[in-house]
Amino acid sequence: MGQLDKLWDYQQAELELAKLNKEMRSSPNYQKRGKLQKLLREQMDVITGFEKELETRSSQLASMQAQLEALLHDYDLEKSELDIMEADEEATPEELTESKKAIEKLLGKVSALSRELNATVEYCDKLSESINATFSKVVRAKRDYDAVRTVCDEEREGFAPRIKELEEKLEQIRKDIPNELFERYSTLKKNHIAPIALLSNGQCGGCHMALPAVVEKRVQSGTTIVRCENCGRILYYRQ
Numbered sequence: 001m002g003q004l005d006k007l008w009d010y011q012q013a014e015l016e017l018a019k020l021n022k023e024m025r026s027s028p029n030y031q032k033r034g035k036l037q038k039l040l041r042e043q044m045d046v047i048t049g050f051e052k053e054l055e056t057r058s059s060q061l062a063s064m065q066a067q068l069e070a071l072l073h074d075y076d077l078e079k080s081e082l083d084i085m086e087a088d089e090e091a092t093p094e095e096l097t098e099s100k101k102a103i104e105k106l107l108g109k110v111s112a113l114s115r116e117l118n119a120t121v122e123y124c125d126k127l128s129e130s131i132n133a134t135f136s137k138v139v140r141a142k143r144d145y146d147a148v149r150t151v152c153d154e155e156r157e158g159f160a161p162r163i164k165e166l167e168e169k170l171e172q173i174r175k176d177i178p179n180e181l182f183e184r185y186s187t188l189k190k191n192h193i194a195p196i197a198l199l200s201n202g203q204c205g206g207c208h209m210a211l212p213a214v215v216e217k218r219v220q221s222g223t224t225i226v227r228c229e230n231c232g233r234i235l236y237y238r239q
């Protein structure tokens with residue numbers, strides 16, 4: 001048996017294995033598993049996004065609280081000064097007005113900051129709710145995913161003997177193929193699902209291009225590796 005006969009057999013077994021894998025992956029359960037896996041990944045990304053946002057907002061909240069404390073401290077100072085002035089007969093009306101104005105300004109700042117703070121707290125609460133809701137979705141999806149994964153595993157077990165048989169066959173045939181030829185095959189495999197093409201009726205079985213008689217003869221002689229001039233596949237002639 002020639003090298004190309006072996007390579008041809010190898011390709012046939014490889015194609016059969018690919019077909020089997022495709023069949024396994026096209027089962028409704030396998031498809032469902034894939035969809036659930038995608039959903040889980042997406043939802044986890046959503047949660048991560050929410051958590052990052054929550055972290056940012058929480059640190060904003062902390063700095064707002066610090067600002068508020070500082071403002072309240074200033075208010076206390078200003079207020080006690082005003083109290084002293086009001087008790088002091090020497091304090092002028094201008095001084096009192098000035099102090100009252102400063103207090104009002106501080107109170108204005110306090111109320112603006114409080115509004116901002118409340119809005120941020122509300123936003124953080126909503127974010128937490130969204131995180132919880134998304135998390136519930138994830139839990140449900142994970143449960144469905146686990147169930148369908150079990151079914152998929154069972155299905156895979158059904159395919160396993162045939163897959164194992166083909167894998168062993170491939171391993172066996174591979175031993176009879178010279179490394180150099182196998183490397184050429186593997187390189188071609190990157191661009192062609194079936195890198196070795198049957199030559200029949202003067203045509204390349206891969207691209208169906210008609211080949212010159214001289215090429216056909218060279219292929220038939222089997223003394224050298226001939227590639228299709230059009231698609232580059234290794235041409236094979238079955239005796």
Ligand SMILES: [Zn+2]
Binds near residue numbers: 204207233
């Ligand atoms: Zn071709």
